[in-house]
Amino acid sequence: MSEAAMEYPSRARTKKYFTGAVLLFVFQLILGILMGIEFVSRDVSLLPFTFDIYKSLHLNVMILWLLLGFVGGVYYLLPAEVGRDIRYPKLIDVQFWFMLLAGIGIIVSELFFTGRNWWLVEGREYVEAGRFWDILLTLGLLTVVLNIVATVLGGKRKMSAPMLVLCWGAVGSVLMYVPGEIWFNSLVAAEYFRWWVVHYWVEATFELIAAGVMALVLLSMTDVRRKMIEKYLAIEVALILLTGIIGQGHHYYWIGTPGFWLFLGGLFSALEPVPLFLMVWSAYKDLKENKKPVANSVALYMIIGASLGNLLGAGVWGFIHTLPQVNFFTHGTQVTASHAHFATPGTYLFLVLGMAYIAVPAPSGRTTFPQSRGKLGFWLLVLGFLNMIIALLAAGIVQVYLQRIQGVSFMDVQNMLLPFYGWRMIGGAIVLAGGLVIAFDMLMLGRNKGQDID
Amino acid sequence: MNRYRLMLIGLLIPTLLMIPYSVISFYTDFANKNPDPLSVTVEFRGKSYDAVEGKKAFEQYQCMGCHTIVGNGAYFAPDLTRAYKRFGENDAALAGFMLSGTPAKGMPPMSGRGMGDEDAYRVVAFLKYTDRLDTNGWPGEGSWDRDGSPDSAGAKKLIGADIWQIILGILLFNLMVFAVILNYERGKEDAGRRKHE
Numbered sequence: 001m002s003e004a005a006m007e008y009p010s011r012a013r014t015k016k017y018f019t020g021a022v023l024l025f026v027f028q029l030i031l032g033i034l035m036g037i038e039f040v041s042r043d044v045s046l047l048p049f050t051f052d053i054y055k056s057l058h059l060n061v062m063i064l065w066l067l068l069g070f071v072g073g074v075y076y077l078l079p080a081e082v083g084r085d086i087r088y089p090k091l092i093d094v095q096f097w098f099m100l101l102a103g104i105g106i107i108v109s110e111l112f113f114t115g116r117n118w119w120l121v122e123g124r125e126y127v128e129a130g131r132f133w134d135i136l137l138t139l140g141l142l143t144v145v146l147n148i149v150a151t152v153l154g155g156k157r158k159m160s161a162p163m164l165v166l167c168w169g170a171v172g173s174v175l176m177y178v179p180g181e182i183w184f185n186s187l188v189a190a191e192y193f194r195w196w197v198v199h200y201w202v203e204a205t206f207e208l209i210a211a212g213v214m215a216l217v218l219l220s221m222t223d224v225r226r227k228m229i230e231k232y233l234a235i236e237v238a239l240i241l242l243t244g245i246i247g248q249g250h251h252y253y254w255i256g257t258p259g260f261w262l263f264l265g266g267l268f269s270a271l272e273p274v275p276l277f278l279m280v281w282s283a284y285k286d287l288k289e290n291k292k293p294v295a296n297s298v299a300l301y302m303i304i305g306a307s308l309g310n311l312l313g314a315g316v317w318g319f320i321h322t323l324p325q326v327n328f329f330t331h332g333t334q335v336t337a338s339h340a341h342f343a344t345p346g347t348y349l350f351l352v353l354g355m356a357y358i359a360v361p362a363p364s365g366r367t368t369f370p371q372s373r374g375k376l377g378f379w380l381l382v383l384g385f386l387n388m389i390i391a392l393l394a395a396g397i398v399q400v401y402l403q404r405i406q407g408v409s410f411m412d413v414q415n416m417l418l419p420f421y422g423w424r425m426i427g428g429a430i431v432l433a434g435g436l437v438i439a440f441d442m443l444m445l446g447r448n449k450g451q452d453i454d
Numbered sequence: 455m456n457r458y459r460l461m462l463i464g465l466l467i468p469t470l471l472m473i474p475y476s477v478i479s480f481y482t483d484f485a486n487k488n489p490d491p492l493s494v495t496v497e498f499r500g501k502s503y504d505a506v507e508g509k510k511a512f513e514q515y516q517c518m519g520c521h522t523i524v525g526n527g528a529y530f531a532p533d534l535t536r537a538y539k540r541f542g543e544n545d546a547a548l549a550g551f552m553l554s555g556t557p558a559k560g561m562p563p564m565s566g567r568g569m570g571d572e573d574a575y576r577v578v579a580f581l582k583y584t585d586r587l588d589t590n591g592w593p594g595e596g597s598w599d600r601d602g603s604p605d606s607a608g609a610k611k612l613i614g615a616d617i618w619q620i621i622l623g624i625l626l627f628n629l630m631v632f633a634v635i636l637n638y639e640r641g642k643e644d645a646g647r648r649k650h651e
Contacts, residue, residue, distance in 0.1 A: 039530065042560040042609040050562045052519020055528045115515045115567030123516030125527050161457060185491050185506045187584060188483045191524060192476070234457030238464030245468035246475075254592035255524040256488050257479045262590065264475070328592055332525030332533055332599075379635050386631060387624070404597040410532040411559060411607040413598075418612040419620050426624050 008079035010089040012363040015446055016096055017072025018356035022435075022442045024065035024103070025349065029432045031058040036425040040418060049111060056121075056128035057110050062344070063126070064103045067173070069352030070209055071095070071144050074170050076359040077216050078148065081163040082155030091147050098140045106133050124190075126198045127180045134181045141174040161230050162219070165237055166212030172205035188256035195251040202344070203244040203272065203314070210310065210351050211236050211279060217303050217354060218283065222290040232282040239275035243268050250322050254331055262324040269322040273315030280307045295367070298374030302354030305378065309346020317342045317389075329404045334417070335396030342389045345381070353378075353438060361445045373441040380434030387427025395420035487588045494583040496545050498575040508580025511573045515564055524589060531561065533599045538578070538585035540602055548581065549574035551604075559609045 031054045038051040047054075075092055079085050086092060106129045109120040113130075120130040127134065148167055152159060159167070180197035184190040215229050249265025283304065294300050317339040321330040330336065361369050395417045402408040402416065484490070491505035512518075518527035521534045541548045552574050555563035564574070593599035 035530075038560060040612040042558075042611075044555075044557045044560060044562045050520075051530050051560060052516045052528070055519050055530070056516060114519075115564070115569065118510055118514040121514065121516060123513045123518055125518050128516065128519070164458075165461075185509070186483055186488070187491070187509060187523070187580075188488055188587065189480060190509070191526060192479060194526075230457075234460045237461045241461075241464040242468055245465075245472060248472075251526075252479070254589045255526070256483060256587040256589055258482045258487065259590055260475075261479075328594060331592060332522045332527075332529065334529055337529055375639070379632075379639075383628060383631055383635070387628065403599065404594060407596050407598045407601060409598050409602055409605045409607055411605045411609060415607065415610040418610060419617075422612050422617070422620060423624050426621075426628075430628070 008085045010079065010086040010092060011076055011359075013089060013092040014072045014076045015360055015363050017068050017075070018352070018360050019442055019446050020096065020100060021065040021069040021072070021352055022356060022439050024061050024068070025352075026432075026435045026439050028058055028061045028065070029428070029435045031061065033425070033428050033432060036421065036428050039421045040425065042414075052123075053110055053114055056114075056123070056125075057107060059126050060106050060110070060129055061103070064099065064106070066206070066348055066352065067141070068096070068099060069348075069355060070170060070173065070206075071099075071141075072359065073209070073213055073352070073355040074144075074148060074166060076355070077166065077213070078151055078163065081157070081160055081216070082152055083157040084151065084155050086147060087150035087154055088147050091143060095140060095144055095147075099137070102133060102137050102140065105136075109133065124180075124194055127194060131181065134177070138174065138177050138181070141177070145171050145174055160226075161233055162212045162215035164212075165208050165233065166216065169205045169208030169210075169212060172208065173201060176200045176205055191255045192252065192257065195248060199248050199251055200244075202348075203247060204241060206348060207240045207244065207275075207310075208237060210306065210347060211240065213351055213355060214279065214283060214303055214307060217299065217358065218286050220358070221292075221294050221296065221300060222286065223292040224286045224289045228289060229282075229286055232278055236275045236278050236282070239271075239278065243271040243275065247272050250324075250327065253324050253327055266322070266324050270319065272322075273311065273319055276311045276315040280311045283307050296357060296361075296371075298371050298378065299354050299357035301375060301378050302350045302357060305382065306347050306350035306354060309342070309350055313339070313342030313344075313346035313389075317393075329400045330396065333396045333399045333404070334392050334420075335400065338389050338392035338396055341385065341392060345385055349381070356442060357445075360442055364446055364448050366445060369445055373437060373444075377434045377437035377441060380430055380437060384427045384430030384432075384434055387430060388424050389427075391420045391423035391427060395424075489583060489586045491580075491583050494579060494586065496575055496579045496582060498545070498549075498571065501572075503572070503576045503579045505580045505583035508576040508578070508583070511569075511576040512580050515567055515569055515573070515577070517577070520561070523584060524587065525592065532605070533593065534581060535584050535587065535589065536593070536600050538581045539600075540604055543582075545575065545578050545582075548578050552577060559605075 034047060035051060035054045035058060037047065044050055075086055109130060110128065113120040118130065119132045122128060122130045148170060152167065176197055179193040182193060211233060215233055218224065218229050219226060246264055247269035249261040250269040252261035252265060321327050321335050321339065357374060398417060399413050403410060403413045491509065494505040495502040517534065520528050520531040522529065523534050525533060538548065549571065553563060553565045553569060555561040
């Protein structure tokens with residue numbers, strides 16, 4: 001066991017969060033491939049389940065592993081920052097198994113109860129898990145909040161700014177799951193609050209987690225002064241919230257809400273890339289200052305990948321279709337799919353993987369480990385997602401022109417998009433290869449040192 | 455400025471602004487912009503079904519898993535916001551379409567998921583309601599999503615004479631990107647070695 005793990009024994013318990021997250025990620029990739037097959041075949045009898053089931057699982061499994069990764073990340077980073085171990089270490093294990101069981105429940109419900117019971121499958125994008133699972137998962141996550149708060153209150157040191165941001169993000173993520181669980185008669189109101197879950201996750205609370213984790217990881221890996229790393233943090237956070245909270249308006253253009261959202265949403269979401277640019281800029285400056293050789297370069301790859309993916313995927317790809325004049329045509333087309341497949345993996349996948357490459361090897365007693373496998377996985381993911389993003393963007397542009405401007409029928413357009421969907425599948429296969437490499441690497445790194453051959 | 459105060463201002467100002475914006479959004483939804491979902495109904499065999507029951511059925515059968523509604527959902531199947539209009543406001547045609555699906559284009563028959571006539575008409579009531587939503591003009595005039603008629607085109611398969619050209623092109627693209635990556639990693643190795651020496 002390394003020193004850090006000896007000092008805070010609960011750290012060893014967080015390992016399974018990351019292994020679980022990576023394995024669920026591979027499962028999500030397989031689901032994505034199955035959806036790709038549905039897109040190019042359009043045959044309901046080819047695969048055992050239909051498209052909607054794969055799609056909802058694709059999203060719900062992602063949410064599950066993101067939550068696992070973030071909770072694990074907070075549990076891993078918190079002790080060293082407040083100078084004491086997690087208050088209830090046993091809860092870390094219990095919560096992991098609870099979340100995993102809830103996840104299995106969601107998967108089984110999706111597969112066998114879709115259309116049968118609204119409490120088990122709700123069928124709304126991103127919050128497809130039925131009300132029962134929503135409430136169960138929220139209660140479980142509230143115990144995570146309890147554990148974090150109890151640890152912070154009993155801490156020896158005052159919490160540093162990045163840790164505070166990270167904790168805000170984690171607590172906010174749990175709270176933001178609730179608005180999606182309120183019933184409204186009106187579709188407009190229901191959609192209005194469904195976007196509170198999705199948008200305030202990806203563009204507020206998860207973004208805070210990203211800012212906090214990036215600062216803390218750079219602090220632990222480099223010799224750059226704390227003051228320098230934290231220099232831009234407050235302004236980043238303020239800008240993320242300032243643009244993100246009202247930037248919500250870009251989801252309110254066409255759902256039956258008043259027209260003033262076109263102005264507000266356009267204005268504020270056009271500013272959303274600014275804090276993301278700041279994040280990249282500050283990371284760049286920090287790394288330029290750094291004199292210490294970084295031993296764990298895979299983790300650094302992932303973290304830099306996350307900051308760049310955030311700027312390009314969420315910032316630039318978001319910006320190209322966020323203005324209402326553009327979104328009027330692109331809304332509900334493959335352009336959005338391209339953006340989603342850039343922003344989410346680009347930011348949060350690499351963030352969780354970066355955390356995993358820090359949190360998994362160390363408690364297993366590895367201070368150094370071979371980097372080549374992790375790097376191979378990273379580049380395969382980048383290459384695969386690049387294929388997918390470009391294919392979907394091209395498909396989206398064609399779809400906008402034909403369907404929204406020329407009035408060609410949906411199915412005719414889909415037939416014309418088949419080559420792009422084929423290309424997207426090839427990208428998906430490369431991503432799956434990368435995911436498998438990373439998962440294998442993670443399982444190897446997670447073994448205890450005694451079992452090692454090398 | 456104190457950085458904690460800065461972060462707090464970043465949180466509080468937009469949060470406080472969201473309150474009046476949300477209130478106005480809801481007021482217009484109920485007051486004049488959109489119909490009351492309880493009052494939008496369809497008749498079937500002497501019984502009437504409203505759009506609120508319809509919304510629940512719409513969620514339960516996971517229509518959003520393939521289709522979009524007001525542009526949100528999955529992009530596997532057409533947008534349903536104006537589907538009621540596309541079907542010529544014909545309740546029976548729309549309900550029948552839902553129940554039997556179009557397996558050749560990827561839509562399973564909803565009756566296979568336990569959807570009966572009642573639920574089908576509930577969803578029809580919901581689609582009647584969404585058709586009347588004031589969505590600020592979306593989808594645009596002239597787009598198939600607003601002005602089209604039910605789709606008569608069949609689904610094609612991705613196998614044709616030109617597929618090899620496509621695969622070759624994609625392969626080339628990937629090799630190019632991979633060469634760039636390889637070059638980058640090699641350059642870094644060399645730089646590291648030089649620093650070592």
